[in-house]
Amino acid sequence: MAGQLLFKANGVGKTYGLNTVLRDIDMEIYSGEVIGLIGENGAGKSTLMKLIAGVTKPSMGSMELQGQPYSVNSILEANKHGIGMVFQEQSLVANLTISQNIYLGREKKYATLGFVNWAKMNADAKKALERIGIDLDVTKKVRDIDFAMRQMVEIAKVLDVVTETANGHAIILLDEPTTVLSDDEIKALFEQVRKMKEAGNAVIFISHRLDEVLEITDRIYVFKDGEETGVFPTEGADTNILYERMVGRVATGEFYIENRQTVATDEVVLQVKDLSVFGAFNHVSFDLHKGEVLGLCGVEGSGKEDVCAVLIGDVEPTSGKVIIGGKERTFKNPYQARHAGILSVPKERRDEGMIGILSIENNIVISHMEALQNGFILSGKKTEGIANEWVKKAGVKCVGIKQHINQLSGGNAQKVIFARALESNCPVLILNHPTRGVDVGSKEEIYTLIREMTEAGNSIIVIGDTLDECIGLSSRIIVLKDGLVTAEFDCPVGNKPTQMDIVQTMM
Amino acid sequence: MNNKWEASMETLSVGEQFAEKVKDNAKKDRIRRMMPIILLVVMTAIGAITQKNFFSARNLVNILYQMSIPLVISVSLMFVLLLGSIDLSIEGVMGFAGSFTAFLVQNRTNSNNFGIFGILIVLVICTCVGALTGFIHTKGRIASFITTYAVGQVMTGVAVLVYNSTPIAVTEPAFVTISQGRLFGIPYLTLMSFAIFAIGAIILNFTAFGRAVYAIGDNETAAASTGINVTLTKIKVFALSALMASAAGILMCIRLKLGQSSIGLNQMFPVVTAIVLGGGSLYGGKGGALSAFVGVLVYTELTNWLTLMGVDTYLRGVIQGVIIIVAVTLTIERTRKTISK
Numbered sequence: 001m002a003g004q005l006l007f008k009a010n011g012v013g014k015t016y017g018l019n020t021v022l023r024d025i026d027m028e029i030y031s032g033e034v035i036g037l038i039g040e041n042g043a044g045k046s047t048l049m050k051l052i053a054g055v056t057k058p059s060m061g062s063m064e065l066q067g068q069p070y071s072v073n074s075i076l077e078a079n080k081h082g083i084g085m086v087f088q089e090q091s092l093v094a095n096l097t098i099s100q101n102i103y104l105g106r107e108k109k110y111a112t113l114g115f116v117n118w119a120k121m122n123a124d125a126k127k128a129l130e131r132i133g134i135d136l137d138v139t140k141k142v143r144d145i146d147f148a149m150r151q152m153v154e155i156a157k158v159l160d161v162v163t164e165t166a167n168g169h170a171i172i173l174l175d176e177p178t179t180v181l182s183d184d185e186i187k188a189l190f191e192q193v194r195k196m197k198e199a200g201n202a203v204i205f206i207s208h209r210l211d212e213v214l215e216i217t218d219r220i221y222v223f224k225d226g227e228e229t230g231v232f233p234t235e236g237a238d239t240n241i242l243y244e245r246m247v248g249r250v251a252t253g254e255f256y257i258e259n260r261q262t263v264a265t266d267e268v269v270l271q272v273k274d275l276s277v278f279g280a281f282n283h284v285s286f287d288l289h290k291g292e293v294l295g296l297c298g299v300e301g302s303g304k305e306d307v308c309a310v311l312i313g314d315v316e317p318t319s320g321k322v323i324i325g326g327k328e329r330t331f332k333n334p335y336q337a338r339h340a341g342i343l344s345v346p347k348e349r350r351d352e353g354m355i356g357i358l359s360i361e362n363n364i365v366i367s368h369m370e371a372l373q374n375g376f377i378l379s380g381k382k383t384e385g386i387a388n389e390w391v392k393k394a395g396v397k398c399v400g401i402k403q404h405i406n407q408l409s410g411g412n413a414q415k416v417i418f419a420r421a422l423e424s425n426c427p428v429l430i431l432n433h434p435t436r437g438v439d440v441g442s443k444e445e446i447y448t449l450i451r452e453m454t455e456a457g458n459s460i461i462v463i464g465d466t467l468d469e470c471i472g473l474s475s476r477i478i479v480l481k482d483g484l485v486t487a488e489f490d491c492p493v494g495n496k497p498t499q500m501d502i503v504q505t506m507m
Numbered sequence: 508m509n510n511k512w513e514a515s516m517e518t519l520s521v522g523e524q525f526a527e528k529v530k531d532n533a534k535k536d537r538i539r540r541m542m543p544i545i546l547l548v549v550m551t552a553i554g555a556i557t558q559k560n561f562f563s564a565r566n567l568v569n570i571l572y573q574m575s576i577p578l579v580i581s582v583s584l585m586f587v588l589l590l591g592s593i594d595l596s597i598e599g600v601m602g603f604a605g606s607f608t609a610f611l612v613q614n615r616t617n618s619n620n621f622g623i624f625g626i627l628i629v630l631v632i633c634t635c636v637g638a639l640t641g642f643i644h645t646k647g648r649i650a651s652f653i654t655t656y657a658v659g660q661v662m663t664g665v666a667v668l669v670y671n672s673t674p675i676a677v678t679e680p681a682f683v684t685i686s687q688g689r690l691f692g693i694p695y696l697t698l699m700s701f702a703i704f705a706i707g708a709i710i711l712n713f714t715a716f717g718r719a720v721y722a723i724g725d726n727e728t729a730a731a732s733t734g735i736n737v738t739l740t741k742i743k744v745f746a747l748s749a750l751m752a753s754a755a756g757i758l759m760c761i762r763l764k765l766g767q768s769s770i771g772l773n774q775m776f777p778v779v780t781a782i783v784l785g786g787g788s789l790y791g792g793k794g795g796a797l798s799a800f801v802g803v804l805v806y807t808e809l810t811n812w813l814t815l816m817g818v819d820t821y822l823r824g825v826i827q828g829v830i831i832i833v834a835v836t837l838t839i840e841r842t843r844k845t846i847s848k
Contacts, residue, residue, distance in 0.1 A: 333736070352732050355726050356725055358721060358722060366718065366730075378718065
């Protein structure tokens with residue numbers, strides 16, 4: 001390590017409520033180096049970044065900056081210490097100009113008697129951009145420039161903020177900066193990263209693309225389930241070991257109730273032929289058989305979510321066919337998809353799945369109300385009967401079926417949403433992160449429900465919360481990478497592919 | 508700083524603290540939901556104490572009569588507001604319905620005499636207009652307040668065109684009978700309004716459609732993901748809203764025996780305010796038949812009381828405005844992060 005020690009984390013961790021998302025992280029950052037952070041979604045990379053950047057505070061452990069204890073309450077305070085983060089979700093204000101954005105919150109130094117000297121600010125903004133090799137009209141509004149440029153402006157802003165205070169010893173955090181950039185733009189970004197590094201700054205770089213991490217970084221930290229599973233110098237890094245450390249230990253087949261995994265029948269219930277959505281995924285084809293669980297794997301942005309969005313009617317495909325019940329269909333909305341027999345359990349339970357104001361009972365029957373009416377009037381007897389049956393069967397812990405769903409814990413609310421999916425009588429169910437934010441006990445009950453669904457002849461497409469889960473549940477897996485299908489695996493009980501097999505086709 | 512929790516912080520685990528907070532929120536929520544009823548009791552008490560005539564049979568019937576048209580309009584609004592939308596065309600549709608009814612039944616201006624069929628024609632036309640409004644709003648993805656404002660303008664204009672700028676006087680004998688008739692001392696018009704409101708309440712609380720309206724208003728994304736037909740439900744709501752507005756217009760026409768566009772004037776916003784007083788939300792998902800009823804009742808009592816007190820018209824506006832702000836402050840739920848727009 002050439003430079004001096006800039007930053008040190010000692011046993012840092014973070015808990016939200018009872019949920020530990022990061023534990024016991026040790027990290028050292030030296031000046032003039034680029035550090036890569038890799039790991040699956042939810043491994044804790046972004047959480048660690050947020051702790052360092054002052055977005056949230058650690059629940060345990062301590063941090064040091066240049067030998068001094070480091071504890072900040074806000075991004076601004078972190079900036080004053082020379083630490084700045086370029087956010088995954090961009091933090092620019094679209095209806096302000098580029099220069100106004102770069103100096104947002106710091107206008108004071110350009111103001112006399114409250115009047116801002118725009119010309120001076122613009123000139124400085126131009127210089128800030130030139131420093132990273134960008135020539136832009138800084139009086140343009142941010143909404144008028146493309147995403148790649150916004151990313152550059154964001155970087156220029158952060159760089160300007162931190163260099164103002166930490167001359168040559170800034171720490172810049174880049175959280176997946178390349179996802180929206182083209183190859184040329186990535187090259188230009190890397191050029192800038194190298195320049196920052198040569199000037200003695202440190203850069204932390206998060207990416208899903210291992211090749212990028214190997215290209216730009218000096219050292220790599222690997223994360224898995226909120227824990228640090230290894231630190232490697234990039235030079236001579238063994239990709240196999242990196243993969244292995246990312247996937248970590250494997251849960252037993254028992255956990256996923258593999259003994260009840262069904263063998264798919266030959267009957268095809270859903271056919272996807274050469275399906276494409278412009279800018280999301282191309283030429284995806286597969287058959288879904290009666291009674292099987294088909295897993296879709298891929299990193300974020302690989303297109304797996306978009307495939308599901310087409311199947312449930314959220315997005316219309318650019319080309320290709322979806323054939324269900326022997327008929328070619330295009331769904332304009334989820335209502336049409338449900339009538340054709342496809343229903344989803346959405347990923348963001350609180351935002352997309354639960355209807356908080358309604359009771360457990362109403363949340364269960366809502367996808368099936370037409371059948372429960374006597375004339376116009378909804379039959380309270382029928383809905384109550386169904387709700388009671390499901391609450392018992394799915395083991396929902398609640399006061400009663402009239403309780404509002406938003407008073408339930410994550411796991412119990414999810415069981416209610418599963419009950420709704422099962423009650424809908426749709427033969428094809430799409431489960432998007434079925435166990436996200438659910439405790440271990442509820443997970444097991446949800447896996448049981450999934451097994452029951454397939455035993456009853458339903459077909460399931462699942463996007464797993466973890467790769468391990470996806471392998472454990474599925475009888476077949478399709479892997480997407482950058483919008484294309486890169487591999488297909490059969491996963492019969494006792495002969496399942498390993499996570500390594502799949503990760504290698506994902507990244 | 509909120510120091511309410513500080514004492515028990517050391518003794519409870521974070522999980523237990525969270526449970527405490529949930530319990531506390533539920534309690535606050537219960538109190539807030541009781542507020543409209545408390546408001547009603549307080550208003551009634553103030554009325555009874557300050558005006559000995561307030562509780563006279565005559566004044567009670569009077570209050571019921573005064574609240575009848577707002578009650579019909581509140582059916583429109585309780586559905587629309589539950590969606591988180593607004594229907595600014597209510598006043599225009601009312602004006603049109605009244606004017607066109609006068610045009611179709613026996614009147615002094617022309618020789619039309621369609622009787623009850625005239626009323627049915629008006630109801631059908633207005634329902635279609637509402638459905639069209641809903642269609643434009645959903646398919647064109649144009650905000651409801653723009654769409655409905657524009658449709659309201661059109662309907663007001665058409666209303667005036669119908670009677671060619673001289674309002675039509677109705678001579679239909681049935682209108683006279685209905686407007687003067689009473690059952691157990693309560694005017695027919697009041698009874699009809701309450702019946703219409705009851706039907707609206709039943710649709711909202713006991714049909715799949717009503718459940719879908721609540722679901723969409725609370726969380727449209729989630730409602731869509733359950734496979735509810737969001738577009739169709741919204742179109743139905745606007746059709747129903749226009750149907751109810753036209754019913755209100757027809758009742759006004761019966762009451763006044765005159766058809767003119769201005770019968771809708773200033774009828775909508777008081778009812779919106781009343782529903783919010785009753786615990787409804789302009790952002791959708793909250794409210795319902797009870798909050799609409801209590802809100803309209805409180806609002807009417809307030810107006811009635813100010814009249815009984817003999818307060819000057821302009822001063823009455825001032826007092827009414829202040830009381831409404833105080834009352835709404837007590838009943839609405841607030842979010843911590845954003846100030847409402």
